Amino acid sequence: MTKREQAITLALTGASGAPYGLRLLACLLQSGLQVHxxxxxxxxxxxxxxxxxxxxxxPExxxxxxxxxxxxxPDQLKVYGKEQWFSPVASGSGAPRQMVICPCSTSTLASVATGMSNTLIERAADVVLKERGQLILVPRETPFNxxxxxxxxxxxQLGATIMPAAPGFYHKPQSIDDLVDFMVARILxxxxxxxxxxxxxxxxQTSKTDNTQG
Known part of the structure; x- marks a missing residue:
């Protein structure tokens, strides 16, 4: 695998849901990937x-x-400021093919959707879209207008995956951490x-509707 294939871009923006982003970061690092x-x-x-x-x-x-x-x-985690335009994520020739914005604020959602690229986060997302890579957005807002x-x-329609932070309950969560893990698991x-x-x-799992007596 190339360095780009062993790396992923992760952005945390200003929506509520910081635990999702931190847990995802931990899992990505534990998996051995380099994280931008x-x-x-x-x-x-x-x-x-x-x-x-x-x-x-x-950033340092x-x-x-x-x-x-x-x-x-060492060197597994790279952190960039909002205007580090010479970082790998700013160019299609160097950016990882996968990117997750978690949590994704509605402001960031709007900027990415309209191709603003005013910050490095917006530019990185634009790069993934134009290079036909994988972009996952995890908005945390309710209700949506x-x-x-x-x-x-x-x-x-442009190929991004929209994954609202809406955890399920069929795994019988016992804690907030269980709910966080549900969403992070779906992202992974x-x-x-x-x-x-x-x-x-x-x-x-055994469904309540299962007929176990024949």
């Missing part, structure tokens, strides 16, 4: 509010904190990354 990470200014505010995690704006300092927290290997839905439809499934975060539907 971007965290928006609004996402750092959400991380501080929801996870009591205050990350510095400086941020990378050091997160690498230590998730036991990343017509503008949000139009943007999601447009991106879906679409990325074709093996995991053991939850029991899959139909495996090890």
């Amino acid at each position: 990470l971007m965290i928006s200014s609004a996402a750092r505010v959400v991380l501080a509010e929801e996870q009591a995690m205050k990350l510095p704006a400086a 300092a941020c990378a050091q904190i997160l690498a230590q927290r998730f036991n990343a290997q 017509a503008i949000h839905l139009e943007h999601m439809l447009k991106l879906s 499934d679409h990325l074709n990354i093996e995991h053991r975060l939850m029991t899959r539907w139909g495996y090890g």
Whole structure:
């Protein structure tokens, strides 16, 4: 595999749902992939509010904190600022073929849908779309208005996968972590990354409608 095939781009933006992004980051690093990470200014505010995690704006300092927290290997985690235009994710010749924005704010959703590319996150998403790669967006908003839905439809028609942070309950979650793992597991499934975060539907479960007495 090439370096691009062994890497993935992950962006955290300013929607509620920081636990999803952090858990996904941990799983990607545990899988051995190199992660190209971007965290928006609004996402750092959400991380501080929801996870009591205050990350510095400086990419190098941020990378050091997160690498230590998730036991990343040397150079496995790359963190970029919003205007690092010479980073690999800014060009189709160097960007990984897969990218996830988790959580994805409706502002980011709109910017990607309209091709704004004002920040590195937006540009990275635009690159994946134009190179016919895999882009997964995890919006966390409710309810959606017509503008949000139009943007999601447009991106879906362009080949992106829209995966709202809407965990299921058939796996009988016992904690918030179980709900987070449900969504992260679905993301990993679409990325074709093996995991053991939850029991899959139909495996090890007995339906209440099963007629076990013949």
